[in-house]
Amino acid sequence: MSRKLTHETTFQIGETSVLLKVEFGFIPYQPATGPTYDCGGEPACPAEVDINNIEWSLDNPITKTVQWHSIDGAMFDLISADDELYSELCQAAVDNEADAREAAAEARYEMQREDRA
Numbered sequence: 001m002s003r004k005l006t007h008e009t010t011f012q013i014g015e016t017s018v019l020l021k022v023e024f025g026f027i028p029y030q031p032a033t034g035p036t037y038d039c040g041g042e043p044a045c046p047a048e049v050d051i052n053n054i055e056w057s058l059d060n061p062i063t064k065t066v067q068w069h070s071i072d073g074a075m076f077d078l079i080s081a082d083d084e085l086y087s088e089l090c091q092a093a094v095d096n097e098a099d100a101r102e103a104a105a106e107a108r109y110e111m112q113r114e115d116r117a
Contacts (some may be wrong), residue, residue: 008020021057024056029047054070
């Protein structure tokens, strides 16, 4: 099941550093499953990132505003194929999942605490 996420990062294009906003789907790593009576098992599936949209912006320190511009075509393909960006998106998705689990656990704890009071 793919989750939709957004991540902002800086990216070097030539000598210019731009701010990127990347919208992507993430499918986490699935470990191999062993054989059962009904099935011979399933192989492991690596984590997968599917980039849906990329926007760029240059920081404007004078006005403190950010104006986003869409990226498409060859530049989209070039940025999407960057291994460092792919790794960063995978890590951001894993961190996001860990934060969501922690928030859910804390919410459950608070609910149980309120029930006991």
